[in-house]
Amino acid sequence: xxxxxxxxxxxxxxxxxxxxxxxxxxxxxxxxxxxxxxxxxxxxxxxxxxxxxxxxxxxxxxxxxxxxxxxxxxxxxxxxxxxxxxxxxxxxxxxxxxxxxxxxxxxxxxxxxxxxxxxxxxxxxxxxxxxxxxxxxxxxxxxxxxxxxxxxxxxxxxxxxxxxxxxxxxxxxxxxxxxxxxxxxxxxxxxxxxxxxxxxxxxxxxxxxxxxxxxxxxxxxxxxxxxxxxxxxxxxxxxxxxxxxxxxxxxxxxxxxxxxxxxxxxxxxxxxxxxxxxxxxxxxxxxxxxxxxxxxxxxxxxxxxxxxxxxxxxxxxxxxxxxxxxxxxxxxxxxxxxxxxxxxxxxxxxxxxxxxxxxxxxxxxxxxxxxxxxxxxxxxxxxxxxxxxxxxxxxxxxxxxxxxxxxxxxxxxxxxxxxxxxxxxxxxxxxxxxxxxxxxxxxxxxxxxxxxx
Numbered sequence: 001x002x003x004x005x006x007x008x009x010x011x012x013x014x015x016x017x018x019x020x021x022x023x024x025x026x027x028x029x030x031x032x033x034x035x036x037x038x039x040x041x042x043x044x045x046x047x048x049x050x051x052x053x054x055x056x057x058x059x060x061x062x063x064x065x066x067x068x069x070x071x072x073x074x075x076x077x078x079x080x081x082x083x084x085x086x087x088x089x090x091x092x093x094x095x096x097x098x099x100x101x102x103x104x105x106x107x108x109x110x111x112x113x114x115x116x117x118x119x120x121x122x123x124x125x126x127x128x129x130x131x132x133x134x135x136x137x138x139x140x141x142x143x144x145x146x147x148x149x150x151x152x153x154x155x156x157x158x159x160x161x162x163x164x165x166x167x168x169x170x171x172x173x174x175x176x177x178x179x180x181x182x183x184x185x186x187x188x189x190x191x192x193x194x195x196x197x198x199x200x201x202x203x204x205x206x207x208x209x210x211x212x213x214x215x216x217x218x219x220x221x222x223x224x225x226x227x228x229x230x231x232x233x234x235x236x237x238x239x240x241x242x243x244x245x246x247x248x249x250x251x252x253x254x255x256x257x258x259x260x261x262x263x264x265x266x267x268x269x270x271x272x273x274x275x276x277x278x279x280x281x282x283x284x285x286x287x288x289x290x291x292x293x294x295x296x297x298x299x300x301x302x303x304x305x306x307x308x309x310x311x312x313x314x315x316x317x318x319x320x321x322x323x324x325x326x327x328x329x330x331x332x333x334x335x336x337x338x339x340x341x342x343x344x345x346x347x348x349x350x351x352x353x354x355x356x357x358x359x360x361x362x363x364x365x366x367x368x369x370x371x372x373x374x375x376x377x378x379x380x381x382x383x384x385x386x387x388x389x390x391x392x393x394x395x396x397x398x399x400x401x402x403x404x405x406x407x408x409x410x411x412x413x414x415x416x417x418x419x420x421x422x423x424x425x426x427x428x429x430x431x432x433x434x435x436x437x438x439x440x441x442x443x444x445x446x447x448x449x450x451x452x453x
Contacts, residue, residue, distance in 0.1 A: 012167045012304055013089055013311045017323050021300050025327075027169035028296040034173070034180045036288060041180070042201045045187045050197050062143045065125055069118070071255035073110065073154055077103070077161040079248020082306050082388055083240070084165035084227065089310030093226035100162055100220070101233045102240040107158035109236075111151030118147030138198045145199065149206025152213040159216030165303055166227050171219050179212040250394030251385065254402075261402040268409050268422050276419055278353070279360035286346040286364065290335045290371055297328040298382035305386030317447065321383045328379055332371045339368040359419065366423055373430040377401070380437045389446040396440065400433030 012020050080103040087095040122143045126136060160172035183204050190200030220229035269280050301324040308316045343364045347357045381393040408425040415421075442448060 012307045013313060013316070017304075017316070017320055018327070021297075021304060021320065021323055021327065024164075024167065024169050024300045024303060025296050027173040028164070028299050029292055031169075031173040031176050032292040032296060034176050036292070037180055041184045041187055042205060045184075045191050046198060046201050049192050062126070062139050062146070065143065066146060068256055068259045069114065069150075070153060070157070071259065072252040073107075074157055074161075075250075075252030075255045076245065076248040077107075077158055078251045078302065078385060079244040079246065079390075080106075080158065081161040081165040082247050082302065082385060083243055084162055085303050085306030085386065086310030086388070088166045088226065089307030090312070091226075092310075096226045097228075097233065098237050098240045099244070100227050100229060101235060102237045103158050103162065103244065104155070104220075104229060105234050105236045106241060106244070107154045108151060111154040114150050114154070115147050118150065119144050122147065142198045142202045145202035146205060149209060152206060152210035155213035156209060156216050159213065159220055162220065162227055163216065164299065165306065166225065167303065167307070172216065175212045175215040175219075178215070179208040182211065183208040247385070247388050247390050250390040254394045254397050257398045257402040261405050264406050264409055265422065265425070268413055268417075269419070271417065272419060272422075275353070275356050275359055278356045279347075279363060282347050282356070283360050283363045286343050287339060287368070287371075290332065290339070290368075293331050293335065294328055294375060294378045297324055297331070298378040300324060301379050301382035302386040305383045309387045317383075317387075321379065321447075324383070325375065325379050328375045329372055332375050336368045336371050340365055343368070363419060363423060366420060367426060370427040370430065373427055373434055376434045376437055377430065380441050384441065384445055384447070387446050392440060392445070393437070396433060396436045400436050401429045404432065405429045 012024070080099060083099045084096055084103075087099060122140050123136075126139050126143065156175070160175070163169070163172050186204035186207060187201060190196045190204050194200060196203070217229065220227065221231075223229075266280075269276055301321065304320045304324070305317050308314075308320060344357070344361050347360045347364075377397065381397065384390070384393045405425045405428075408428065409422065413421050413425075
């Protein structure tokens, strides 16, 4: 049956560009913040009420594994989001329907597959990461319960990606806030009151993920727009699935490569001693606001470009990229000033150890002034993803950021093993990758080819 098209004006393809970008940006930013709070709540509650072993089981190797698995799927979901945004901008209701129903079916089947594989391979994966023996049993329990409920996580991420692709970034935020608050309550009940420990934290997580998945599914079912979900049509269309994977797989692979490079960076920092490890951990929490901001602008650029590209508004595509770039540069400069001058107060929230704070402040004042060198990577890769150009940006990121960073740590750092030598890998790889992206975007990308038509 043909879906009813939305009667409202599509602001993304017709409204004032900077206003539309900001209207999309803020819900994504707040959503990322609450996602961070969601993860931090589990760690804080089990760490405070159960012990450091439970904290390690929830936030150590298990956290890295779940982040990589979910990150890969979120990367894949960008392929569906790009197709939905392009077809939605072109007002092709039939193709939007194929995309939505294929992606929902794919997320459910992928979740079931991950459940079986994850439960079976959990002990092996944790052993391969060198999980300490004293936390192994709790880590296995937590991760197996997490994988048992991972379908809810993937369904929420797929549904949220669809809603954002059509310009609805507010409802995914509301759903995430609700599940985050309920997760905190459940953590207190299951971990503190019922004394279920790590099992309670895992159950709270998967129950809240199932709830958020239910809310996003209901939102898709109730809409009268062309992205309405009809369960009778949920099936995988082979051609649509291939298109989704072709666009999304590079982003998923890129997420995994970033994870691997960060593991190697962490290993290098671990070799400098406990104070440096603690300082780096605290600093990563402080500068997470910068990464939330640039990531939100990158997602905004993908959706804005995707819808306008689908609508054939190429001049608006180019203007949108410029607008996102300027706003992200200004935001990054502001964050650099704030973190450089006042970030020390953030360290005091995590530790009172003066040597740790001193090392952390030196890290912060070394890296915060060069945040701006990363901006182009996020915005240009987001914009190129919006037109379906994903493989070359993925290779640029994996080569310029991940591979070069790993080589720097393995080859250059042993020559002078100190924190500055390790940290130099960040501005080095950001500058080189930014140059590569600028050359590709201006002279060789799909946007450049279409510019000449």
